[in-house]
Amino acid sequence: MIPLEQMLLMVLAAITVESVFFSRGMGFYEILQGAGRGRNISAYSLFLTLFSIGSGFLSRWIAEVTELDQKLWLLLLAAGSVLLCYLVVCLVLVILFPSMYRKVGWCIGPAAINTTVFSMPFLAEQQQWGNWQMLGFAIGTGLAFWLLSWIMAEQLPRLRHISMPAAFQGMPAAFLFLGILALGFLGFGGI
């Protein structure tokens, strides 16, 4: 299979059958927070994708260069990679694009430090992904995050509407909505 094909398949898998959100339950807090703020969901998703790519590749590269046992040191490597990516992105934005940093600064921290990004090196190691597959999965995860945040941003005002039963208004309805969405996504797995 050619690398591009591998990558596109992983993008599809990350959005549907292997979604870290619906098959593993990660990142719902970030989705709800991002959707609740209702602004710059695209920037949030873009940073999440960048940090996922960065953490996956950097931890692999550092392990190869330093000849460390990746299994043993993965936690430290993953944490170090995420932090390095965060610092680089912050410094680049502050020095080169300060106005952009003022606009999107709020989402850089939460986009960098969350379970979805932190899990990328572990998933790559667990599933024995190649570089293209890892890239595809990170892009797919970012797209899935954007899609889910957009759906939730659209739905949250409706889920808080006065016509909802008082006990379900707001967060309970949001959880229920995500649960029903997760049931729908199970269909991609052939259940």
Added chain:
Amino acid sequence: MQKKYSLAVRSAKKRGRAFVSGIFSQNPVLIGGAGLYMVLSGSTSLTSSWFLFVLVVALTVPVCVLCWLAGRKIAVWLRLPFAFLLTAALYLPLYAHMRQLYPQSMQELGLCGVLVAADSLILMRAFAPEKRPLSMVLIEALGGAVGFAVVLFAVSGIWNILEGVEKATAGAFRHARIAVGLIIVALLAALWQYGTNRRKRKKRREILR
């Protein structure tokens, strides 16, 4: 002397209220979905829930204390990474120690056991928005951790019941672990909201009287 005593009682009451609000009115899972990943993936058994709770408490307390000490000496944009670095650094010896003592249970936790280090439940508590006494920050964090544990054990208990039913339904629930978990959490959150609304109504009626 009398005044001092009443002040101490008042402060103890305030702390007690902060702890209880972390469990009920400010429950981090039911209010904002913090720690939802651990609730959905780590509630496979009561034992794994217990170990997750121990990990969360053992990380929350020192992270809160160290972040409180660091306080405003750290720039705002560096606070979250600092808390994350602290959590990851503290997690390593803790995980190694627990794996030595309970290898089977820690193995069962899998990826969920490792990703505790980046969980919002711990990191969101790291830096309080304004300067508050350390004891208050700690009590709030502990209340939040206990609130998380209440949801975690409730979901775990419901899963135990469902697993009994599953034998008759050929494992239908287990295939949809996340979806079923989210629906259970939604029902718990609705129950909690119903209780809160009722209490508020009762209070309002008392004031009107």
